[in-house]
Amino acid sequence: MQQQQDVVIGLEVHVQLTSLKTKLFCSCPSDYRGKPPNTHTCPVCLGLPGSLPVVNKKAIEFAVMAALALNCQVSERAVFFRKNYFYVDMSKNFQISMYDRAGGTPIGRGGYVDIDVDGTRKRVRISRIQLEEDPARLVHLGPIELSPYTLVDYNRAGIALLEIVTEPDLSSPKEARIFLQKLRSILEHCGIFDGSLEGSMRCDANISLAGGARVEIKNITSFKEVERALSFEIARQRELLKRGQQVRRETRHWDEDRRMTFTLRVKEEEHDYRYFPEPDLVPIVITEDFIERVRSMMPELPDHRAERFMREYGLPEYDARVLTSEKALADFFEACVKLYPSPKKVSNWLMTDTMRVLNEYNLDWSSIKMEPEHLAELLKLMDDGVISIKIAKLLIFDVVLKGIPPSKLVEEKGMKRIVDENYLSQLIEKIFREFPKAVQDALKDEKAVHFLVGQVMRHTKGRADPALTNELIRRKLNELQRSS
Amino acid sequence: MASRKLVSLEQTEHLSWLAKVELSEEEKRVFTEQLNRILEFFRKLDEVDTSNVQPTYHVVELTNVFREDEPASPLPQEEALRNAAHKKNGYFVAPKIV
Structure with a gap:
């Protein structure tokens, strides 16, 4: 699997601007998760005749912030286009999106993200960033091919979506995962995105092997899935090439449950979408002043935070990078160090012991129940000789998974060190x-x-x-x- | 201007596929002819010299019409579904397209 210099991967990532309170073009509340179907809609996002979309100002602000954070050149003039297609996930029969055309460009172009792969920095170029609306959620009874019909919930329709497209600079499934993790951390640090919400980050991937053809994979729903989907696809294409068969240029669908890709229905080609400027929305002029104002609001980003961790807490580079790979983790670390001012020790317990618990239960950081106070207390209990390191490593499971304070666990389980x-x-x-x-x-x-x-x-x-x-x-x- | 064929029968078929509308053989022939006639009318515009005119991307001169990010009450579910031909458990029911 390491021999992958011949693999070329590009990603098209869709990220919901989850910090917005309303949708992109209407005032419907954006907190649709877990709500009954079709309770977060209005004439605009239902596509009823005569309704008019109006752009959410904050969405433009967030998109510009993302563009700056990803080192893009910000467009002076952005124009929304209609992307025409007939499918029930968009009741208007078109999706409002952006398009690279004279008269307006996507919000951001020509940026980059630096990622760390096995201790080496690698630059992944971003070709463009644009705003568009999320389509409706479709529900099928059982597997899609057996379902008698499609159920449609328009609660998600119209949620602000940021499309981020990379150049084909990635060369392995692992790099693709690391890129998405870094992207998530950057956007979370910007305060515009919460990656722990289900389906808030999805992506399509373009992948080709030397001697093959470009294959597009759709429906990848998280950064964990991207590695699986791409690994499957590489294996499939290698096998075809080994047998002297052709790799067909096509779009394939990633099936998360069956863990395989399969050929999708014949889709429209790009020119079939008959893009044209959305007549109901006027152009957006982004002034230098506006950009500067957004820049001045920009919080500390992961790379800077990592450098500060090395400087301020004397952490090794590796620790600093891992801790800042997720905003919640970095926040936890800093809160804990305030209570227990021994940064390296806190870092060790987070990166090894806490991670071990999470890996064992296949959880990610967002599902952790431990509070910074808990870890600080656990470390103090060890320092005071109340518990041994061995006991601490046992206790941390219940602290991480259930959020029970360590002192209470020691009491309840009678785990105090015996000095009698x-x-x-x-x-x-x-x-x-x-x-x-x-x-x-x-x-x-x-x-x-x-x-x-x-x-x-x-x-x-x-x-x-x-x-x-x-x-x-x-x-x-x-x-x-x-x-x- | 000679009536040059612009739209072929195959293109009409492709269009009907994009629009998800099924056409009979007779309709395909009629629509192909009509589409060609429409394009023929538009050719009239080619006679105007626009080489020194800036393209218009929007008919109104406005820019930056925005809304604040303040939620408003959405439609109740029954209202949202009122015009639906088929509904089930609060969902719109649509034919399955795979």
Whole structure:
């Protein structure tokens, strides 16, 4: 899989501007998730005759901010176009989008995003960014081919969507995933997007192998899926090429459940969309003043934040990059360091122990229940000798998954470190009686001492204070030595 | 100007496919002819010399007509679905297109 210099991938990413309160062209509320179907609509987004779209000003502001954050040149004049096609996901029979034409250009052009792949920086060029409306959500009963009809929910129709198109600069499924993660982090830092919301980031991918043809994959719904979909597609195309068969230039659909791509219905070609300027919307002139105002509101972006983490907290570059790869993670880190000012230790516990829990349960950062106070408390409990590192690594599961404060867990589960000398002495005597041979060995051999300590730990489920246990066992062995 | 064929029968078929409208053989012939006649009328415009005229992209001179990002009450579900020919559980029912 590493031999992938011959793979060329370009992405077309669709990102909802989730921080907007209303849709792109009407005042319908944008919080449609989990709501009953067709309860967030109006004549505009239902495409009723005579209704008129009006552009959401904040959407233009957000789009310009995204363009600046992705190092694009911002258009001086943007024009909306009608993209004509007949499909029930758009009741108007066209989608309002932007188009690169004389008279107006997309919001942003010619930008780039730098990503880190195995410790190396790589630049991915952005060819354009544009605003368009999200289509309706279609519901099928069971698998699409068996469903007797299509159910349509227009709640999502008209939600502001940012289309971000890259140049074919990516050369592996892993790079595609890293790019999407970086993009997500940048847009989240801008405060215009929340990637934890289902379906808020979707993408189509163009992929070609040397000696093949360009294949477009549609319906990739997250950055986790992009790696799977592209890996499948590379394997499929390689197999065809190996057998001397042709790779057909086509559009394929990624099926998340079956984890494979398949040929899609014959689609319109680009010129079939009969783009023309949307007569109901007037051109948007973006002045230098407007751009400067947006620039002045721009918060710190991931790359700068990573540099600050290295400078301010003395973190290694790797830690700084991982921590800033997701805004929520970086925010968590900083909040925790305020409470427990040992940055490297906090970083370690986030990057290894917390991540291990999340990976084990296949969760992402947004589903975490742990609060910064919890991690700080856990680290303090260790420092104070209340719990051992071993116990802490056990406790963190319940802290991360259920958000229970560590001190409460220690109390409830009786996981306090055992420092009761009487109790431990009695336990040691019992163990000495149980393993007379090991005791004999221990009088001569250091290794057998470890075995006895291990037995104490086993009986106390790791809670016995290791230093005290060691000391008590050696004291007991000395007594035996003297009395024999 | 000689009546040069601009739209072929195949193009009319393609158009009907894009518009999701099924045409009979007779209709295809009639529409092809009509489409050609329409384009023929528009050719009249070619007679005007526009080489020194800036293209018009929008008929009104306005720019930047915006709305604030303030939510308003959407239509109740029954209202939204009132004109639907087929509905089910609050959804519009549409023919399946795969």
